[in-house]
Amino acid sequence: MRSVGVVLAAGGSARFGSQKLLSDLAGRPLVWHAAETLRSAGLSVYVVVNDRRVASAAGAVDGVIYNPWWREGLSTSVKVAVVALHDADCIVWMLGDMPCVKPETVARLASTCGKGLVVPVYRRRRGNPVASGRGVFSATLGISGDVGLRALLGLVPVSYIEVDDEGVLFDVDTPEDLQKASSCVRRSSRV
Template identity: 70%
Template structure:
């Protein structure tokens, strides 16, 4: 992998309640490690600075080595509160890659591709015609993103800002974990 030309931060979004899973899914064992560790490792391997938005120290500890932890006490009010907490901390960065903590199969090359391509607006990976995650956002959308409310993420901005869709050969961009059985169906 070639190094990034733009200094880009990575955020593992890990502050949900895991209601459908039945327990804290980010601590679930996947290939001998907690699920959240894999998402953080993808960002580490891509060469991004890693920040984790969490609702407990336990989840942050399970992620392994990180550059910083951002606690979001308002996580029950939805995903938008985690975005805001990270944006406030990282506002000076030219780019942020938003990695859901329940997506352990995304390849570091995919992260590098969307981060490198993010010059304006959003950069989104597309696998076989379907948009996936993680999403990269550029500084020009931060102010708009701070206005998002509720249990939604950057996807609500897709039609409001320039969005670059990048075709990738990475089924991991579509594979998240909602239920315990999803762990056995992951493509990695």
């Protein structure tokens, strides 16, 4: 089974006030941490971007997928990645602003991936990243707007897995969030 990781990194960072994915977090760009989580989980890493600087900041990746339609919402990044990676059996979708997810969580999502979606749950709350099997790729092409794979919940088979990883609930939307993230990254062995 060919499982790959995709960093969704083509947003506009409107709430942050500047390109947050290039912001420094423990000596590396924020987006690097998301890509490194996928690499540490043993996945090939692809990054969906609208900015070459973000692609470079992600570090060593197996491929860069440019999304010229990024202003139309997150769904466009998901769709361009599915088209580009149509031969994958499983895609783990990592948001570029989620530096605190454990590589073990990603590895578990990839190993649990089947024909539907695999969603992590921490203390009864759904989180990210999410894994999707080949069986939902065509359904993914039907989503639109500023929504990701949650648009498929209730429409395709879903497996929820309990994880011991509060990082699945945390993303960086503000400069204050970036400061909070420094504590989880310092504790991590990834940097």
